[in-house]
Amino acid sequence: MTWCILACMLAGADPGPTDLAAPVRLMAGGQPINVDIGHAAPFVADLNGDGSRVLLVGQFGEGKLRLYPNVGSKKEPKFEKFEWLKVDGKAATVPTG
Amino acid sequence: MDLDGDGIGDLLTGSWPGELYFFKGKGKGEFAAPVKLQRDGKDISLGSASTVFAADWRGTGRLDLLVGNIDGDIYLLTNDGGNPQPNYGSPRKLEVDGQPIKVPHGDSQPVVADWDGDGLLDLLVGCGDGSVMWYRNVGSKTEPKLAKGVTLVKAAPTPNYNEDAPPAKDIKPGMRAKVCVVDWNGNGHLDLLVGDFSMAYGEKPKLSEEDKKVEKEANAKMQKLQEKMQPTYNEYFKLLQEGAKPDESAEAKKEREKKAQEVLQKKEFQELQKEQQKVFETVQKYQRPFTYQGNVWLYLRKAPSQAAAR
Numbered sequence: 001m002t003w004c005i006l007a008c009m010l011a012g013a014d015p016g017p018t019d020l021a022a023p024v025r026l027m028a029g030g031q032p033i034n035v036d037i038g039h040a041a042p043f044v045a046d047l048n049g050d051g052s053r054v055l056l057v058g059q060f061g062e063g064k065l066r067l068y069p070n071v072g073s074k075k076e077p078k079f080e081k082f083e084w085l086k087v088d089g090k091a092a093t094v095p096t097g
Numbered sequence: 098m099d100l101d102g103d104g105i106g107d108l109l110t111g112s113w114p115g116e117l118y119f120f121k122g123k124g125k126g127e128f129a130a131p132v133k134l135q136r137d138g139k140d141i142s143l144g145s146a147s148t149v150f151a152a153d154w155r156g157t158g159r160l161d162l163l164v165g166n167i168d169g170d171i172y173l174l175t176n177d178g179g180n181p182q183p184n185y186g187s188p189r190k191l192e193v194d195g196q197p198i199k200v201p202h203g204d205s206q207p208v209v210a211d212w213d214g215d216g217l218l219d220l221l222v223g224c225g226d227g228s229v230m231w232y233r234n235v236g237s238k239t240e241p242k243l244a245k246g247v248t249l250v251k252a253a254p255t256p257n258y259n260e261d262a263p264p265a266k267d268i269k270p271g272m273r274a275k276v277c278v279v280d281w282n283g284n285g286h287l288d289l290l291v292g293d294f295s296m297a298y299g300e301k302p303k304l305s306e307e308d309k310k311v312e313k314e315a316n317a318k319m320q321k322l323q324e325k326m327q328p329t330y331n332e333y334f335k336l337l338q339e340g341a342k343p344d345e346s347a348e349a350k351k352e353r354e355k356k357a358q359e360v361l362q363k364k365e366f367q368e369l370q371k372e373q374q375k376v377f378e379t380v381q382k383y384q385r386p387f388t389y390q391g392n393v394w395l396y397l398r399k400a401p402s403q404a405a406a407r
Contacts, residue, residue, distance in 0.1 A: 024395050025395075040292030041292045057292065058292075076282070077281065095113055
């Protein structure tokens with residue numbers, strides 16, 4: 001009984017660090033995000049310094065990086081189209097082989 | 098992350114050859130052309146398929162680098178000061194109980210975050226087998242010490258071609274996990290994003306009796322060609338290995354490789370290769386088509402009520 005209460009208290013205090021929900025695929029424009037030649041590498045950042053977050057997804061294809069602006073809210077992020085990360089007006093790349 | 102401390106976010110990335118690239122942020126989402134990160138005037142490269150994360154790992158107020166690679170190591174390069182080009186210390190492998198970390202199936206990708214909210218930065222690592230490991234910091238802010246790894250996300254099944262492989266729409270998380278720790282839904286708890294690599298198979302084409310005959314013949318032909326080509330391959334590898342020495346000069350190595358290559362350039366062999374390519378195209382027509390996939394999976398941390406109900 002004591003054990004149960006303790007366990008419930010602990011569980012109620014904070015979701016455990018290993019308690020993860022089943023995975024769901026992130027979507028953009030109603031389709032799963034699926035990068036060229038696979039090897040998706042996601043990151044979330046505020047690139048403009050205005051508090052709005054962007055989903056960045058690196059890919060193997062040409063070593064390019066996709067930027068998906070959040071068109072939803074902070075609590076419910078939503079994505080439509082992406083742009084390539086650009087340097088001097090051209091898609092930036094890193095070597096892939 | 099703001100690597101150069103100018104108040105504007107920068108980007109850091111690894112690369113397939115191994116060098117690390119720094120994209121300086123110019124503000125408003127714009128970036129300067131990438132430059133390679135250096136140590137003592139030389140490009141930093143600690144193995145291919147490199148990954149990199151900058152974090153104040155030792156509580157010095159400076160951003161150290163954590164670097165992963167194809168071998169599954171995690172290197173720490175301490176930032177010993179200096180601006181805008183930091184002085185990085187010599188790379189050393191992060192350890193657990195005195196043993197260097199080697200993640201399952203290589204392709205380590207380190208990420209630093211206070212995953213359990215105890216005020217200390219932990220290490221999370223995306224692994225080649227698709228798993229995500231959590232190494233809790235049981236040391237202090239200035240002297241991190243890592244506990245044994247805990248599996249947060251299980252490894253993916255090996256993506257071999259087989260009749261039971263699911264179609265693309267039912268695809269599951271794959272291998273070569275790349276992790277981002279983020280409070281995705283703004284509820285104050287850190288969640289995981291995991292990018293992957295996998296193969297999605299289409300339907301096996303319906304084969305008529307005629308197709309089956311052609312497929313069988315093509316497979317037999319493929320094997321015959323392979324047998325014909327094997328002696329040349331054997332010779333190539335023999336030449337490639339002959340005379341290989343640890344202290345060999347770059348020129349000698351080049352010459353040796355050139356000599357071996359010449360065997361493969363012979364006309365008869367080139368023709369066999371062309372024929373093999375043609376037969377391979379036929380064989381492929383009768384197999385399930387596949388595509389490379391790279392999806393992003395969201396693992397939300399369970400809400401307190403959900404966790405308690407377990």
